[in-house]
Amino acid sequence: MRFCINKLILWQKNGQRRELEFLENKINIITGDSGTGKSEIISIIEYCLFSSETDITEVKINENVEWYGINFTVNQNTYTIARYKLIDNEPSDKYYFSPIGIIPDNEEIKVNSAEQTIKPIIESEFGVTEKTIFEYGGRKISPGSKISFRYFLMFCIQSGDVISNSRIFFDTKNELRNQEALDRIFDLVTGIKSEEDMALSDELEKQKKKLASFERKLDRESETLRSFNKKVRLLAKEAADLGMMEINDTSDTFLLTELNRIKSSYSQIIHVDDSMVKKLNSLLKERNNKVSLKRKLLTFNNEFDLYLKLAVQEKENLISADKFTEEFSNVLDVPEINLLKAQLDVELEEIKKVTKSKSRIVSKIQKQIEKLDIEILELNKKIDLLNRNINKSNKIVQKQWRFIGQLEIILSQMEEMKTMEDNTNQIKQYSDSIETLEGKLGDYKERKVETTQVINEIIQGYLDFIGVSLEDYNGYKADFDHRSKALRLRPPKSSKHTKVGSSSNHMFLHLCLFLGLQDFFINNDNKYIPSWLVLDQPSRPYYGSDGDRLVLGKGSGSTDYKTDEAKIKNMLHLLVEFSNIINNEYEETFQIIMLEHIPTTYWTTDEILNEKIHLVEEFRNGNALVRL
Numbered sequence: 369m370r371f372c373i374n375k376l377i378l379w380q381k382n383g384q385r386r387e388l389e390f391l392e393n394k395i396n397i398i399t400g401d402s403g404t405g406k407s408e409i410i411s412i413i414e415y416c417l418f419s420s421e422t423d424i425t426e427v428k429i430n431e432n433v434e435w436y437g438i439n440f441t442v443n444q445n446t447y448t449i450a451r452y453k454l455i456d457n458e459p460s461d462k463y464y465f466s467p468i469g470i471i472p473d474n475e476e477i478k479v480n481s482a483e484q485t486i487k488p489i490i491e492s493e494f495g496v497t498e499k500t501i502f503e504y505g506g507r508k509i510s511p512g513s514k515i516s517f518r519y520f521l522m523f524c525i526q527s528g529d530v531i532s533n534s535r536i537f538f539d540t541k542n543e544l545r546n547q548e549a550l551d552r553i554f555d556l557v558t559g560i561k562s563e564e565d566m567a568l569s570d571e572l573e574k575q576k577k578k579l580a581s582f583e584r585k586l587d588r589e590s591e592t593l594r595s596f597n598k599k600v601r602l603l604a605k606e607a608a609d610l611g612m613m614e615i616n617d618t619s620d621t622f623l624l625t626e627l628n629r630i631k632s633s634y635s636q637i638i639h640v641d642d643s644m645v646k647k648l649n650s651l652l653k654e655r656n657n658k659v660s661l662k663r664k665l666l667t668f669n670n671e672f673d674l675y676l677k678l679a680v681q682e683k684e685n686l687i688s689a690d691k692f693t694e695e696f697s698n699v700l701d702v703p704e705i706n707l708l709k710a711q712l713d714v715e716l717e718e719i720k721k722v723t724k725s726k727s728r729i730v731s732k733i734q735k736q737i738e739k740l741d742i743e744i745l746e747l748n749k750k751i752d753l754l755n756r757n758i759n760k761s762n763k764i765v766q767k768q769w770r771f772i773g774q775l776e777i778i779l780s781q782m783e784e785m786k787t788m789e790d791n792t793n794q795i796k797q798y799s800d801s802i803e804t805l806e807g808k809l810g811d812y813k814e815r816k817v818e819t820t821q822v823i824n825e826i827i828q829g830y831l832d833f834i835g836v837s838l839e840d841y842n843g844y845k846a847d848f849d850h851r852s853k854a855l856r857l858r859p860p861k862s863s864k865h866t867k868v869g870s871s872s873n874h875m876f877l878h879l880c881l882f883l884g885l886q887d888f889f890i891n892n893d894n895k896y897i898p899s900w901l902v903l904d905q906p907s908r909p910y911y912g913s914d915g916d917r918l919v920l921g922k923g924s925g926s927t928d929y930k931t932d933e934a935k936i937k938n939m940l941h942l943l944v945e946f947s948n949i950i951n952n953e954y955e956e957t958f959q960i961i962m963l964e965h966i967p968t969t970y971w972t973t974d975e976i977l978n979e980k981i982h983l984v985e986e987f988r989n990g991n992a993l994v995r996l
Contacts, residue, residue, distance in 0.1 A: 369495065369889075371442050371898030372959040376409060377450070378994065379435035379474050386995055391982045392441070392959050393951050395943050397971075399964040400987025405429060406963040407528060407904055408993055412436050414525075415459065416449045417490070417518060418483055422459055430454050432994050435477055439469055442493040442898070449486060450477060491517050495895035502552050503561075503569040508545035509552065512570060519549040520557065523885060523897045528904040532875040534868070537854050550853060557889065557896045560812070560819050572805040579798040586791050599778050600624055603771070610768050624782075631775055648754045655747040662740040669733050816850060823848050826891075827855065827884030833945055834876055836929040837938045841868060848881070855881040871909035872935055879906065879939065883946045890956050899950070899958045907936050911965050933970070940971055944980045 378386040388409070390396040398406050408429055415422045416438045424430050430453055437450030446469035452462035464472065465481035467489070472478075494517035505511035522538050530539045540546035555561040561569065597620050604623040607613045613626045827846040835842040844857040847865045855877045856865035868877065882901060889897045905911070910932035929938070943960055950958040961984075968986065971977035985991065 369443065369895055369898055370957050371440065371900045372957065373413065373438055373440045373900070373961065374446070374469075375439040375471065376412060377435075377437040377439065377448075377471060378412075378433050379437070379450070379477055380994065381432050381434055382996070383474055384995060385471075385474055386993070388984050388993075390959065390961060390984060392957050393947065394982040395940075395947060395960045395962060395980055396982045396984050397962045397964055398984045398987065399966055399968065400985075400991070402965070404987035404991070405993025406987060409961070409963060410525060410527060410902055410904060413438055413902075414518075414521070416451050417521070418487055419518070420459060422454065424454060426454070426457065428992075429994055432996065434474075435464065437464070437471070439471055441469075442490070445493065447490070449490075452479070494520060494898075497563070499563045499567055500556075501566065501570065502549075503566045504552070504573050506544075506548035506552075509548045511573070515549070515553060515556075517896075519546070519553055520896050520898065522546065522550055523557065523882070523889075524900050525902045526878055526882060526904060526906075528908060531878050531904060531906055532871040532909050533878075534871075534874050535854065537878055537881055553896075554850075554853065555816070557894060558819050558823070558885075559892055559894070560815050568805055568808055572802060575798055575802050575805065579795065579802060582791055582795050582798065586795060589791065596778065596782060600627065603627055603775060603778060606771055607775075610771060612768060612771070627775055628779065631772070631779060644754060644757060648751065651747055651751050651754065655744055655751065658740050658744050658747065662737055662744070665733055665737050665740070669730065669737075673730075820848055820850055823884060823888050826887045827880050830880040830883050830887075830942060830946065831857075831876075834880070834938050834942050837876060837935045838873055839870075839930065841866075841873060846880070846884075872932075875906050875909050876939070876942075879903075879942060883942070886958070887946065887949065890950055890954055890958070899956060901958075901960045903960065903962045905964055906939055906962070907964060907966050910936060936966060937970060937974065937977070940974075940977050940981070944977060947980055 372392040373390045375390070376388045380386055388398070398409065400406060405425075405428070408424060411422055411424045415424060415436055424436075433453050435450045435452055437448060439446065439448045441447075445467075448464070448466040448469050448471055450464035450472075452460035454460065461483065462479045463481050463483060463486060464477050464479065465486045466472075496515060496517050498514070500515045502509050502511060502513050502515060505513075522540065525539055527539045530536050538550055540550060556563070556566060600620055600623050601618075604613065604615060604627060607627065607630060608615050612630050615623070617623070824846040827848065831838070831844070831846055838844070841857055844859055844866070847856040847858045848854075849856055849865075857868055857877070858865040868874065886897070886899065886901060888894075890899055929935075943962075947958060947960065950956050968983060971981045987993065
């Protein structure tokens, strides 16, 4: 995909319009001192390409700039995008846009568009369509969401933070979203998967999730069925213990049939024995009659005893009266006294008769009461026994009713289990669909291996080119790790990669990986990745972070390949070699922008380098990105 920055523009507060001009098919170098704003160029380009976060420095840069802009060519079109300065370190939503690449003067620039209008235009240039989506999500990325073209820039920019890092090769800015995006777009941009494949993969992922859901549901239902069958056996045993069925067969089918029979005819199975109740009522009536008779006899006994006491007292009174009349009858011959005496004699005689029969009557009553006590005791025993039998029978009936309630619940659950067959059919349908989709996608693992092999072959060419600069690792083989997105080295004829030391070697690994990937993209007509590379101080392993220190490490001059100067020049020759391959062999365009500290003499004295390198500006002696 053709892409190049033609100009970087700053509309400064002092009224000046600051421009840096870059050339296509050249290695564009801005070199100079530290603190002059070289690394800000990457931040400004990203800011103009809709970055939601930026690290443009406020001091010297943002405080002196009104608008930031880039004029660039993508495919066959040239655009100008300008974005208003940061306010309180927050990105602006004010944009100027020219679809034909017009660069306005300071007094002419103004807001004329919005991000939501410009971004779709640029996305289409980067090959992003509605089908360009993430096939699966992550913690920060939603499945099925559209892929932003900004993620493709991770294949084009090597910032100073990563260019010589021993482990991290892609500048994800330590953001999980960028890392997740890199993992997901790598297969798309390398052609391991096409957009159609990603759409199929997205559908495949959905089908697998649905299949997993149905399989989990089937597992739950199967477990429920096993539990149900266990309950059926336990219920059958309980029914047999309650006398409601006989177990002549232990199969689940037989037991279930018998339980359904009990459910449908339980009113005929469960009944109370009325004969025991009738017998109990008869015994209770008989006992109550005897208790009543005993009570009457005791009452009679008590009253009779009282009567006898009164009779004895009356007898004593009659005797006294008899003596009184006898004394007076001797003195007085009165007929009335004789008559009274005769009457008293009659009554006294009657009382004597009653008192004589007392012992016989009381004895007879007592015997009858004792007999009643024995009969009542026997009746109570019979009643207690019968009560226990009736209670036992009632408990069985209660248990039978409770059993029927449990049985109805379990059998109703069984009705729900009939849907298992439908779930099985669904599982088969999704399994067949997944098999079909996987067939359309082909052998992903095979394509990944083949693509990785091709990338390794391309990278190997660049490793061999700078082999002497790798010193101890000269001749080692490229071993790109698809999972970690890192380039490793392995000794010849070995399948195991080795740990690589030295930040110089790490820098060369970064360059070889990114040049190799760009070579691969261009050779395979990639429509997503710009033919564009930005390198922020690849000489960092030799100069360190202090770009003003022009005294290099060991050795002097460039005659000894082990010297720092020789390695820097070899790095420049590597970039020229890559550019010539792209321009001459592939007949394609490419642009490299390099931000450096190295002196210009490193390439001006070398005809091959000088022909391919374009010095944009040298930020020294007061010259800087922002001119005050």
